[in-house]
Amino acid sequence: MDFYHAGEHLSLLAEALYSADAPRVQAQAKIWREMLLEDRLQEILAQARKDLPDIPAPRSAAEKQIAYFETNSSRMTYATFRSQGLFIGSGIVEAGCKTVVGKRLKNSGMFWSVKGAQNILDLRTALLSNRFDDLWLARDKKAA
Numbered sequence: 001m002d003f004y005h006a007g008e009h010l011s012l013l014a015e016a017l018y019s020a021d022a023p024r025v026q027a028q029a030k031i032w033r034e035m036l037l038e039d040r041l042q043e044i045l046a047q048a049r050k051d052l053p054d055i056p057a058p059r060s061a062a063e064k065q066i067a068y069f070e071t072n073s074s075r076m077t078y079a080t081f082r083s084q085g086l087f088i089g090s091g092i093v094e095a096g097c098k099t100v101v102g103k104r105l106k107n108s109g110m111f112w113s114v115k116g117a118q119n120i121l122d123l124r125t126a127l128l129s130n131r132f133d134d135l136w137l138a139r140d141k142k143a144a
Helices: 003-018 022-037 041-050 056-075 078-083 091-105 114-128 132-143
Strands: none
Touching: 003 022, 003 041, 003 056, 022 041, 022 078, 041 056, 091 114, 114 132
């Protein structure tokens, strides 16, 4: 789960909970982003549940955001991901798609079948990840 998008949901949660106090909305969302980076989502959710408003519309909006975090909690262990050297933003994936896919398959006048595009992408990703020999050996084993 992209950290930026999770941060947007934290802002929506803060807005639903504290809309009567505009400075608190921004301050709380900022604090929660820092907590989320420390794998402290359960603390955020505990505070949010404690602060649920009695007014139906904002309560419903807050509960919707809480459910979003509960559903996606396993994808939001950002400190753990970072300690493993993983990226927590989608920018690197988007750039990779542009580099790996776009530069090879989206040139002027190119038309691909799904199978043909997949074959080219298999080769391209193997080359760019220095795994071409592994791909070739696996291909030979399938043919045998």
